[in-house]
Amino acid sequence: MNIVYKTLWIALLTIFPVTAAVGQSTALTGDYRDTAQKIIAKAQNDKEGFERLTEFVDAYPHRLSGSESLEASIDWIIRQMEKDGELNDVRTQKVMVPHWVRGKESATLIAPLNSNLPMLGLGGSVGTPKEGIEAEVLVVDSFDDLNQKSEQAKGKIVLYNIPFTSYGQTVRYRIDGAVEAAKHGAVASLIRSVTPYSMITPHTGTSRYQEGVKKIPHAAITIEHAKMLQRMQDRGEELLINLKMEAETLPDAQSRNIIAEIKGSVKPEEIVVIGGHIDAWDVGQGAMDDAGGCFAAWQALRIIKELGLKPRRTIRLVMWTNEENGLQGATEYKNMVQKNGELENHVLAIESDSGVFDPKGFGFTGSDEAYKMVQAIGKLLNPIKAGTINRGGGGADIGPIMREGVPGMGLNVDSSRYFWYHHSAADTIDKLKESEFNNCAAAMAVMAYVAADMEQALPRN
Amino acid sequence: MNIVYKTLWIALLTIFPVTAAVGQSTALTGDYRDTAQKIIAKAQNDKEGFERLTEFVDAYPHRLSGSESLEASIDWIIRQMEKDGELNDVRTQKVMVPHWVRGKESATLIAPLNSNLPMLGLGGSVGTPKEGIEAEVLVVDSFDDLNQKSEQAKGKIVLYNIPFTSYGQTVRYRIDGAVEAAKHGAVASLIRSVTPYSMITPHTGTSRYQEGVKKIPHAAITIEHAKMLQRMQDRGEELLINLKMEAETLPDAQSRNIIAEIKGSVKPEEIVVIGGHIDAWDVGQGAMDDAGGCFAAWQALRIIKELGLKPRRTIRLVMWTNEENGLQGATEYKNMVQKNGELENHVLAIESDSGVFDPKGFGFTGSDEAYKMVQAIGKLLNPIKAGTINRGGGGADIGPIMREGVPGMGLNVDSSRYFWYHHSAADTIDKLKESEFNNCAAAMAVMAYVAADMEQALPRN
Numbered sequence: 001m002n003i004v005y006k007t008l009w010i011a012l013l014t015i016f017p018v019t020a021a022v023g024q025s026t027a028l029t030g031d032y033r034d035t036a037q038k039i040i041a042k043a044q045n046d047k048e049g050f051e052r053l054t055e056f057v058d059a060y061p062h063r064l065s066g067s068e069s070l071e072a073s074i075d076w077i078i079r080q081m082e083k084d085g086e087l088n089d090v091r092t093q094k095v096m097v098p099h100w101v102r103g104k105e106s107a108t109l110i111a112p113l114n115s116n117l118p119m120l121g122l123g124g125s126v127g128t129p130k131e132g133i134e135a136e137v138l139v140v141d142s143f144d145d146l147n148q149k150s151e152q153a154k155g156k157i158v159l160y161n162i163p164f165t166s167y168g169q170t171v172r173y174r175i176d177g178a179v180e181a182a183k184h185g186a187v188a189s190l191i192r193s194v195t196p197y198s199m200i201t202p203h204t205g206t207s208r209y210q211e212g213v214k215k216i217p218h219a220a221i222t223i224e225h226a227k228m229l230q231r232m233q234d235r236g237e238e239l240l241i242n243l244k245m246e247a248e249t250l251p252d253a254q255s256r257n258i259i260a261e262i263k264g265s266v267k268p269e270e271i272v273v274i275g276g277h278i279d280a281w282d283v284g285q286g287a288m289d290d291a292g293g294c295f296a297a298w299q300a301l302r303i304i305k306e307l308g309l310k311p312r313r314t315i316r317l318v319m320w321t322n323e324e325n326g327l328q329g330a331t332e333y334k335n336m337v338q339k340n341g342e343l344e345n346h347v348l349a350i351e352s353d354s355g356v357f358d359p360k361g362f363g364f365t366g367s368d369e370a371y372k373m374v375q376a377i378g379k380l381l382n383p384i385k386a387g388t389i390n391r392g393g394g395g396a397d398i399g400p401i402m403r404e405g406v407p408g409m410g411l412n413v414d415s416s417r418y419f420w421y422h423h424s425a426a427d428t429i430d431k432l433k434e435s436e437f438n439n440c441a442a443a444m445a446v447m448a449y450v451a452a453d454m455e456q457a458l459p460r461n
Numbered sequence: 462m463n464i465v466y467k468t469l470w471i472a473l474l475t476i477f478p479v480t481a482a483v484g485q486s487t488a489l490t491g492d493y494r495d496t497a498q499k500i501i502a503k504a505q506n507d508k509e510g511f512e513r514l515t516e517f518v519d520a521y522p523h524r525l526s527g528s529e530s531l532e533a534s535i536d537w538i539i540r541q542m543e544k545d546g547e548l549n550d551v552r553t554q555k556v557m558v559p560h561w562v563r564g565k566e567s568a569t570l571i572a573p574l575n576s577n578l579p580m581l582g583l584g585g586s587v588g589t590p591k592e593g594i595e596a597e598v599l600v601v602d603s604f605d606d607l608n609q610k611s612e613q614a615k616g617k618i619v620l621y622n623i624p625f626t627s628y629g630q631t632v633r634y635r636i637d638g639a640v641e642a643a644k645h646g647a648v649a650s651l652i653r654s655v656t657p658y659s660m661i662t663p664h665t666g667t668s669r670y671q672e673g674v675k676k677i678p679h680a681a682i683t684i685e686h687a688k689m690l691q692r693m694q695d696r697g698e699e700l701l702i703n704l705k706m707e708a709e710t711l712p713d714a715q716s717r718n719i720i721a722e723i724k725g726s727v728k729p730e731e732i733v734v735i736g737g738h739i740d741a742w743d744v745g746q747g748a749m750d751d752a753g754g755c756f757a758a759w760q761a762l763r764i765i766k767e768l769g770l771k772p773r774r775t776i777r778l779v780m781w782t783n784e785e786n787g788l789q790g791a792t793e794y795k796n797m798v799q800k801n802g803e804l805e806n807h808v809l810a811i812e813s814d815s816g817v818f819d820p821k822g823f824g825f826t827g828s829d830e831a832y833k834m835v836q837a838i839g840k841l842l843n844p845i846k847a848g849t850i851n852r853g854g855g856g857a858d859i860g861p862i863m864r865e866g867v868p869g870m871g872l873n874v875d876s877s878r879y880f881w882y883h884h885s886a887a888d889t890i891d892k893l894k895e896s897e898f899n900n901c902a903a904a905m906a907v908m909a910y911v912a913a914d915m916e917q918a919l920p921r922n
Contacts, residue, residue, distance in 0.1 A: 055696070058689055059574065113520065118886070199660040199887035200745075224889045228519055235516070284661075425579075426660035428685045 032454075035309065036380035036446045042303050043442035044384075049299035050434040052080070053292060057285035057429050064282040065322040066099025066253035074256050074278060077298075077319065081260055086305045087317065088263045092256035095332045097322040099253040100124055102282055103246025107190070107221060110134065111240040112232060117225045120283065120424075121247045122174060122191070123206040123325040125218040132244035133157070133188050133217065139226075139233045143173075143180055154185035157241050161226045164196040167419060171205070178218035179210045188217045188243050192226030195419050200224055203423045204281050206325040217245050255279070257329045258319040262301055264452065266312035271342060272452040273316045274300060274350040274444060277323030277397050284427035288418065292432060292440070293352030293411070294319045299438075300445035311452035313347060320397040323353070327396060334400035343404055347457040348374075350448055351395025352411040355418045356432055356440040359386040359411060362447065363393015366407030370458040374409065377450045386443040388412070407458050409447070411440060493914075496770065497841035497907045503764050504903035505845075510760035511895040513541070514753060518746035518890050525743040526783040527560025527714035535717050535739060538759075538780065542721055547766045548778065549724045553717035556793045558783040560714040561585055563743055564707025568651070568682060571595065572701040573693060578686045581744065581885075582708045583635060583652070584667040584786040586679040593705035594618065594649050594678065600687075600694045604634075604641055615646035618702050622687045625657040628880060632666070639679035640671045649678045649704050653687030656880050661685055664884045665742050667786040678706050716740070718790045719780040723762055725913065727773035732803060733913040734777045735761060735811040735905060738784030738858050745888035749879065753893060753901070754813030754872070755780045760899075761906035772913035774808060781858040784814070788857060795861035804865055808918040809835075811909055812856025813872040816879045817893055817901040820847040820872060823908065824854015827868030831919040835870065838911045847904040849873070868919050870908070872901060 060073035074092065081090045100123055107117040121127075138156045140146040146153060146160075158181040160173040173191045181189035193203040202220050209215045229239055258278060264270060276293025280286020301317050320329035337343040350362070361381065364374050374389050381387035394408035402408035413436075421427040451458060521534035535553065542551045561584055568578040599617045601607040607614060607621075619642040621634040634652045642650035654664040663681050670676045690700055719739060725731060737754025741747020762778050781790035798804040811823070822842065825835050835850050842848035855869035863869035874897075882888040912919060 054692065058692060061574075061576065113522075115522065199662050199881065199885070200889075201660050224887070224891055227891050228889075231515065231519060420660065424660070426685070428661075428689075430685055430688050 032380055032450050035449070037383070038307055039303055039445045039449065040384055040442045042307055043299070043438045043445060044435070046299065046438055047434070049295060049302070049441060050437045053287070053295040053437065054429050056295070057287045057291050061285040062282040063278065063280040063286055064100070065097040065255055065279050065325055066101070066250065067282070070255060070279055070321070074258060077258055077278070084302070086302055087260035090260040092258055093332060093336060095255050095257055095321050095328050096252045097255045097328045098326045099250040100325060101248060101250060103127065103248065105219070105245040105247065107219065108242045109239070110242055112237045117221050117241070118200055118202050119219045119221045120202040120204040121217070121219045121245045122204055124209070124249065125178065125207060125245065125247045126215045127245045127247040128188070128217050128243055132242045134240065134242040135187050137229060137239035137241050139230050146180060146184060150184045153181065156186055157188045157190060157243060158184070158186040159190040159226060159229055161192050161230045164194060164419070167194065170194045174205050174220065175207055178207055178216050179213050182214045182216045186216060191220050192223055193220045195223065195422065195424070197420045198223035201424050201426055204283060205423045217243060217247070219243065219245065255321040255329070257321055257333055260301070260317045262305055262311065262315045264312055264314040265310040268314050270313040270345045270347050270457060271316050272313055272348045272350070272448050273318055273346055273398070274448045275318040275320060275397065276352050277321065277329065278319040279321050279324055281324060281423050283423070283425045284421070285429055286427055287429040287432055288355035288427055289422055290323070290353045292356035292437060296352050296356050296437060296440040297444055299441035300448055303441065303445045304449050309449060311449055313452040315448050315452045323396050330397040330400050334404065337401065338404065343401065343406070346401055346406040348451045349394070349398035349401055349406050349408040350411070350444060351398045351408070352440060352444060353395045353397070354411065354413055354415060356413065356437045357418065358414040358436045359384070359440045359443045360414065361386055361388030361390065361412050362409040363390045363412055364407070364409040365392060365394050365402060367459055367461045370407050370460070373458055374447070374451070377447055380446050380450065381443050384439050384442060386439060405460050407460060411444060413440065493841055493911050496910070498844070499768055500764055500906045500910065501845055501903045503768060504760070504899045504906060505896070507760065507899055508895070510756060510763070510902060511898045514748070514756040514898065515890050517756070518748045518752050522746040523743040524739065524741040524747055525561070526558040526716055526740050526786055527562070527711065528743070531716060531740055531782070535719060538719055538739070545763070547763055548721035551721040553719055554793060554797060556716050556718055556782050556790050557713045558716045558789045559787045560711040561786060562709060562711060564588065564709065566680070566706040566708065568680065569703045570700070571703055573698045578682050578702070579661055579663050580680050580682045581663040581665040582678070582680045582706045583665060585670070585710065586639065586668060586706065586708045587676045588706045588708040589649070589678050589704055593703045595701065595703040596648050598690060598700035598702050600691050607641060607645060611645045614642065617647055618649045618651060618704060619645070619647040620651040620687060620690055622653050622691045625655060625880070628655065631655045635666050635681065636668055639668055639677050640674050643675045643677045647677060652681050653684055654681045656684065656883065656885070658881045659684035662885050662887055665744060666884045678704060678708070680704065680706060716782040716790070718782055718794055721762070721778045723766055723772065723776045725773055725775040726771040729775050731774040731806045731808050731918060732777050733774055733809045733811070733909050734779055734807055734859070735909045736779040736781060736858065737813050738782070738790065739780040740782050740785055742785060742884050744884070744886045745882070746890055747888055748890040748893055749816035749888055750883055751784070751814045753817035753898060757813050757817050757898060757901040758905055760902035761909055764902065764906045765910050770910060772910055774913040776909050776913045784857050791858040791861050795865065798862065799865065804862065804867070807862055807867040809912045810855070810859035810862055810867050810869040811872070811905060812859045812869070813901060813905060814856045814858070815872065815874055815876060817874065817898045818879065819875040819897045820845070820901045820904045821875065822847055822849030822851065822873050823870040824851045824873055825868070825870040826853060826855050826863060828920055828922045831868050831921070834919055835908070835912070838908055841907050841911065842904050845900050845903060847900060866921050868921065872905060874901065
């Protein structure tokens with residue numbers, strides 16, 4: 001047994017002192033079983049966490065980087081944490097963030113018939129002249145298709161009519177659609193919203209430009225209208241659209257990461273970091289993306305504190321700013337902990353940013369040995385069916401520290417409708433359930449607490 | 462055996478010449494089984510009907526009574542029917558219809574925070590002054606609740622936050638909400654949209670005023686915002702809304718019912734009437750409400766004609782106008798057939814106005830004897846699982862002739878999502894499937910053909 005495996009087994013013995021030692025596959029009997037059950041019970045009986053989340057998103061629905069509303073929402077949380085008096089070292093970390101503003105916007109079909117096309121400009125997009133950009137439309141079904149129709153794209157508005165397959169596949173057209181269209185001489189670009197389902201629901205999200213390529217306006221229309229324009233083009237009809245966007249990027253603004261802790265009782269310098277992102281798009285309430293994740297993580301710490309549990313290591317709650325269009329909160333957090341020497345002491349990072357629906361488990365990125373240990377912790381979550389630990393996973397906000405070697409994990413939930421609402425006006429609190437939110441808080445609390453308290457830290461690669 | 466039963470048995474014998482006669486419950490072996498199978502096969506292999514429907518709703522998405530678009534859409538259908546040359550006596554019946562126009566409209570939450578509230582004015586509503594109506598909001602959960610809070614309603618905008626139970630139950634607040642709120646001195650009224658599901662989706666629909674009660678503006682907001690305003694009120698927050706509506710009712714306008722036939726080969730004076738309504742709200746495409754029903758009925762006649770079938774009685778296709786906000790097309794049709802003596806010769810009326818999703822069967826209103834006969838016809842639709850004939854049913858457009866004694870039936874379909882889209886911008890063609898539309902056409906064709914061709918007419922009460 002090499003030293004790594006020895007480390008692993010010591011850790012596992014902490015969880016399964018008897019059964020694991022004799023290699024039996026019996027039920028979980030370890031030290032943490034009772035504690036996990038207490039955490040789950042307390043989480044499930046809670047009313048305050050979800051109510052707090054609801055009040056928060058009702059009061060601060062739009063939390064785009066650079067907005068007054070985001071900063072006011074951060075103030076609200078800080079005030080609430082100070083009033084609670086439960087967490088240590090409640091503080092903020094200043095972060096400069098991009099400041100994109102949408103302004104008024106519209107897309108109007110002029111021919112073959114006059115019709116308003118509900119739309120959302122994409123984050124980072126430039127605006128149009130005041131009178132709008134009026135141009136014929138070329139519908140394409142891929143970047144390849146656009147390449148083949150390069151001659152036709154010149155002077156046109158290119159519409160990418162891309163059916164949703166996976167987010168990763170489909171989002172490429174949101175991210176790079178303007179650059180690719182501009183390369184072929186298009187005057188603006190539109191995407192079919194990145195979602196598998198629509199009720200005339202446009203979805204926003206970030207996009208980017210490329211140096212040396214003309215910046216053209218970039219916006220999303222609905223599935224319904226993208227399909228309709230495709231049909232019209234297929235029938236040989238000439239399509240004319242007027243696109244008006246006041247969008248612009250202002251000078252960077254100051255925002256803040258929120259940080260609060262439960263100090264470790266034995267090794268306070270070692271840190272399990274847990275959280276989500278506090279910024280959100282300027283439509284809907286950002287209830288699942290990602291106020292829900294922030295509040296579930298917050299709730300996890302409150303439960304641990306209120307149960308009087310004293311983990312050996314520090315559990316640090318971070319609500320990162322600017323995940324949606326810049327990742328400056330995540331980057332500056334990494335810079336800070338790199339500079340102050342804390343980075344090496346981050347034993348685990350946990351993010352919830354896939355909605356707070358019925359939790360299934362976690363996706364984990366880290367060493368094989370650490371994977372086995374978090375799988376063992378996962379078993380403590382079997383009573384709420386949230387114990388499945390898959391390989392791979394993390395989160396955008398913990399990405400920068402994960403790339404520096406910190407083991408990371410993302411909460412996995414029932415994702416069947418997440419992308420119906422993602423980045424749209426329909427991301428509202430009524431889509432979430434208190435019971436599911438509470439189970440998310442339970443899953444995060446159990447994972448964070450055991451990882452922070454077990455004798456052996458999760459081994460890095 | 463009394464005379465009624467004798468009539469019934471003669472009819473059934475036409476369908477089950479052997480098995481029914483000897484009282485066996487064996488499989489259907491009657492004269493119509495082969496014909497029904499041919500009809501179903503032809504319907505299922507069709508591409509043109511659904512394509513035609515798609516082109517139609519893409520070209521004429523808004524078909525509100527009084528609009529140029531509705532009349533242009535009627536012209537398109539007449540032209541197409543004349544070009545086809547398949548149906549007899551293609552004609553229109555002039556009908557005067559209400560002419561309500563929406564104009565620009567908005568609802569803005571002013572306090573406790575500033576937020577646009579997506580909304581749709583309700584059909585028939587009066588408008589607001591140009592600067593809008595700005596007033597505090599009183600959220601109620603029933604007419605009873607409003608009665609109890611009568612004192613608080615004065616000078617306020619009343620919001621009915623009524624969860625969807627059934628359409629019939631919930632729609633009462635859309636129909637009569639303005640009248641009831643005005644009785645308590647409210648200055649405007651809002652409803653939570655009549656739907657079980659929302660993605661920030663307002664739903665319109667008709668409403669009414671009452672003589673002697675002040676006409677106040679009446680509009681629908683989304684489920685999400687109705688719930689949010691309820692929560693805010695429950696927290697003791699003061700709600701202020703500015704409602705702006707340009708809505709007005711212009712003088713009645715001329716519209717038309719569309720009528721076309723397959724003339725009966727033996728008893729051309731006897732009529733099976735089949736159809737839907739051609740008007741639709743001024744949002745979405747009215748694809749399922751009710752272009753789909755009109756086109757499925759049209760398709761039913763085309764299939765019968767193209768198969769060379771010659772029913773004994775006349776099958777008459779009617780696309781009624783003004784179902785949504787006046788029923789003038791249905792009323793004038795009844796008046797016409799009452800006046801010209803055709804009413805007594807209407808042996809059956811079939812309407813499709815519940816969407817053209819997967820068909821399940823029909824709801825039937827008529828004599829017990831006729832019910833047994835249409836149940837027997839229904840068996841011919843078992844191969845596509847559309848053979849269930851329930852008691853009760855019909856349709857708004859055939860209501861006036863049904864009340865004069867004509868047996869009536871409505872096509873029943875999988876209704877799981879119908880009210881998600883009903884009267885909203887999301888009632889678009891992409892929600893429908895060609896295969897399901899084709900099965901609806903098959904069900905209507907089989908029912909209409911056999912009812913028109915069997916020796917004995919369906920007996921009235």
